[in-house]
Amino acid sequence: MNKPNIVILGAGYGGMMTTVKLQKSLGLNEAVLTLVNNNDYHYQTTWLHENAAGTLHHDRTRIPIKEVVNMNKVNFVLDTVVAIKPEEKKVKLKNGELSYDILVVALGFEAATFGIPGLTENAFTIGNINSARLIREHIEYNFAMYHNDSKKNQARLNIVIGGGGFTGIEFVGELANRIPELCKEYDIDKNLVRIINIEGSPAVLPGFDPQLVEYAMNSLEARGVEFITGALLKECKPASIVYEKDNKEVEIPTLTTIWAAGVRANSIVETSGFTTNRGKVEVRKDMRVPEYDDVFVLGDCALIMNPDTGCPFPPTAQIAIQESQTVAHNVKALIQGNDELESFEAKILGTVASLGANDAIGVILNNRKLFGFKATVMKKIIDNRYLLKLGGFSLLMRKGKFNIFY
Amino acid sequence: MNKPNIVILGAGYGGMMTTVKLQKSLGLNEAVLTLVNNNDYHYQTTWLHENAAGTLHHDRTRIPIKEVVNMNKVNFVLDTVVAIKPEEKKVKLKNGELSYDILVVALGFEAATFGIPGLTENAFTIGNINSARLIREHIEYNFAMYHNDSKKNQARLNIVIGGGGFTGIEFVGELANRIPELCKEYDIDKNLVRIINIEGSPAVLPGFDPQLVEYAMNSLEARGVEFITGALLKECKPASIVYEKDNKEVEIPTLTTIWAAGVRANSIVETSGFTTNRGKVEVRKDMRVPEYDDVFVLGDCALIMNPDTGCPFPPTAQIAIQESQTVAHNVKALIQGNDELESFEAKILGTVASLGANDAIGVILNNRKLFGFKATVMKKIIDNRYLLKLGGFSLLMRKGKFNIFY
Known part of the structure; x- marks a missing residue:
């Protein structure tokens, strides 16, 4: 034995x-x-940006371990x-x-905060269920506070996202869709809200096809997102961030900085x-x-x-x-x-970045480019395929994404 | 002219x-x-405690003025x-x-804060739509923060209500019903949350029939509410409150104090x-x-x-x-x-205090006492009657409370 x-x-x-x-x-x-x-649950890290933006409830993103793992065969230690x-x-x-x-x-x-002053103390990260749901609450809280301050504070409505990589852009896409709802909920003029993405490279989504990157930026800018590229975050203060671009330092008042530029x-x-x-x-x-x-x-x-x-x-x-x-x-x-023992061999099937529930860009097998509706469908197929692999048909039915028409 | x-x-x-x-x-x-x-809306002050607890959306409580007032007959100045x-x-x-x-x-x-130190700065009040919805957000935010602190902070889960009058008790009743939902949402053990009502008089709801007050306290205590009566709030600090009872000062750590003891x-x-x-x-x-x-x-x-x-x-x-x-x-x-000119004559038709959506106490015409289901129904009749008076049948249909069975 x-x-x-x-x-x-x-x-x-x-x-x-x-x-x-x-x-x-x-x-x-x-x-x-x-x-x-x-935790006694598994979560899909690739969906957390939706929980953080408040467009998907975190219970859709997490799966109790006992629902997938056979507790008669596996010891689970919390x-x-x-x-x-x-x-x-x-x-x-x-x-x-x-x-x-x-x-x-x-x-x-x-x-990874690369030693940038104030990031650990003052910025949020999209790392797990707790931190994602906190971002959702933090944004709502600042919107709720806006009409309770004796002097209106624009820092409550400025949301800065550090990093224009995968997570940063996917989060920005969800947030852009969520802001109109939030403005209705808290009686705030939509035009006052700023979503600002700061990226160190000359363009966002470095490594992605330039044509698709342009599509993504246009789609997001049309929804009010501002991009500041070629800019480095220098400091995250309690009520502002400082970035450097073209050798000049600029300060943006904000109470909400999401750090999505490094893991x-x-x-x-x-x-x-x-x-x-x-x-x-x-x-x-x-x-x-x-x-x-x-x-x-x-x-x-x-x-x-x-x-x-x-x-x-x-x-x-x-x-x-x-x-x-x-x-x-x-x-x-x-x-x-x-x-x-067998050797690992990667089969890159493609990469799709969502730009909110109803838009996406991607490259699939043989470098075929996708954007818009087709890419959205592909993204959901990828998500659903994982659920099927992990927990079979019943898990797919419970947690899958089937609403492809918006 | x-x-x-x-x-x-x-x-x-x-x-x-x-x-x-x-x-x-x-x-x-x-x-x-x-x-x-x-504001360009009217709101029902007597429903705000439900918005503050998060059991009723604030859009149910407010009514756009143009929906009730004929703008062809009345100039409205915002x-x-x-x-x-x-x-x-x-x-x-x-x-x-x-x-x-x-x-x-x-x-x-x-x-009215009666000069109690720190109340204006550190306590919330249930005064209007903005302040009620902020309380809802503030409680949610602290629950969301709980699992994000490196050291768990009980002050996030202690909610202190200053004042056991009408507003204080009605709010406590809603909150007691809401806490189990919030605990599920933020993965918090229900037993860690404290709802503490502090009242200066020997019993809450001063002026109410003692039998009904006892009923109310039992109903709320059964749902986990703690009452500290005969106690005076001495100070509201950023992360605690201090009260005096029997000549002794006691401090309770809390980030959420709702002041409902004076207007x-x-x-x-x-x-x-x-x-x-x-x-x-x-x-x-x-x-x-x-x-x-x-x-x-x-x-x-x-x-x-x-x-x-x-x-x-x-x-x-x-x-x-x-x-x-x-x-x-x-x-x-x-x-x-x-x-x-005619003289004002009051016709006191009775008073009903809700203890959450499914319980209430009240005294109606000829000092008839009501509690439980009957009082709940009466409370909703009073609310609905006002809507009918203010905006007729269509307003009643849109904003009325009809869910008497829980």
Whole structure:
């Protein structure tokens, strides 16, 4: 009865898919499977910007772990990982400790603020259910305060988004759709509200096709979004932000700054002593860390070079889900004493960025460009496909996105 | 073409009902009717506690003035009254000035804080649509912040209500019903939330029948409300309140204090030079101020002694609405050169205090006591009756309360 202990840390895209695949492929007598997470739910990080804007309720974004994981086959531990001790084959939790024979690290990302003064204290990030729902509340609160101040404060109506990457632009798209509703709710003139996106590169969505970027900017500007590109955030104060553009510093009064310009791997992988490259573990082809044969790392904590581009694969849900296939296969192989581990191979199926519920841009297989309605449909197909993979038809029916006509 | 100018200040219960009555009873050629208000809507002050608790949307509570007032017959001025100059027969507004031949002052109440330190800065009041909706947002915001603080802060979940009078108790009743919903929304353990009502008298709802008060306290305590009676609020700090009871000072950490223990007449009646008694104008039997024959005051700005009790009538919607009948009648008489003005006579039809949507207590005609379901129904009948009077059947259908079964 000496079954190996498989411990999976984190229930994001990578950790959840690994767990679900192993619970299907491993027999009950082959191994003990333990999943550790700091919430009793999984959430779709790629939907959080909608929760933050208030266009989608956060309960649509999260999925109770017990609805997807078979609790008869998997031990679930609700706790926070504090450290990994690979020499001792142990994981230190806030309220305890776990031993493992095989470890899967899928601890996701955290915000990176690059030492910009005031960001940690004064800006919000779209990192999890709690922080996303707080942004929604914070914006509503400032709108509600507007007519209660003896002197009207424009900083309550200026919303600054630092970063014009994927998250920043997707959030801006949702927010632009939400503002008219909020103005109605709080009796505020729509023309007073400013949504300001600040991006360091000369254009937003760096890396995207320039034609699609232009489409996206036009779509958002038509809904009142202002873009300040080629500008660097210098400081985030309690009631304003300062950016630098063309060697001049400009201050914008705002009580709402959302920092969407940087993520890094969960710092636990670095502090636990694995060799890291820009905070991530450069894993072997079989997704194991260089130093230990019993530790896998995937998702935002792992770094894999894309041989086609010479750059690392981006920290996306798509990559994390594909990696989980390799990890699950290789964990099973180790358990069964099979030394032939498979190598990770990415299949980039395309990338779609939403610009609100009714607009999107994207590039799919063979570099086909999409925008508008077709891209919106494609985005929802991607979202729904994940739900189907994770929890089957019943989960898709409960959490899927089917409202393609607006 | 020398038609007399009738100017009505304020679109609360008294001002609105006076306007609606005069627009019906006066011919277009008899007078020019002007209504001044600082919002383009009327609202039901007696429903604001529901908006503040978040159990009723504020758009149910407010009624656009143009939906009730015939804009072909009445000039509506959206402005704030700054001062009344009865010697010059003028009203100074923030953005202008109006002359009148007959003036009706119905400027309502403002919060009275009795000089308690910190109340003005740190406590909320349920005074209008803006302040009520802010309370709703403020509570939600603190619940949303709870899981975002690195150290959990109980002050976010403690809600203190200063005052166990009508408004305080009605608000507490709504809030007790709302908390379970809020806890679900923000993943907070219901048992951590405290609703604390602080009242200076030995029991809440002073003046109410003791049996009904006991019923009310039991109903609310069963829903988790804590009562601290015989206690005086000493100070409201940014993150706590201090009260004194039995000569001991106690501090409760809270970020949410709602002050519902005192209202006074709009201070404009005092600063405009009318003789006042505790801030109100002790009007003549015909509702005119003692010094001027062309100025009427009603509602919360007027003081009339109840001959049966020797005390002033309370500042209620019921009294204001009854006074508007006398004012409208007497304004019309003056216009028509009729010197026989009628005297105000109150008909107290009863008082019902709600304890949330599904419970209430009340005393109706002939001191009949009501509680529970019957009182709830009676409360809704009173609310609906006003809508019928103000805007007829169509307004009742749009804004009435018909959901008596919960």
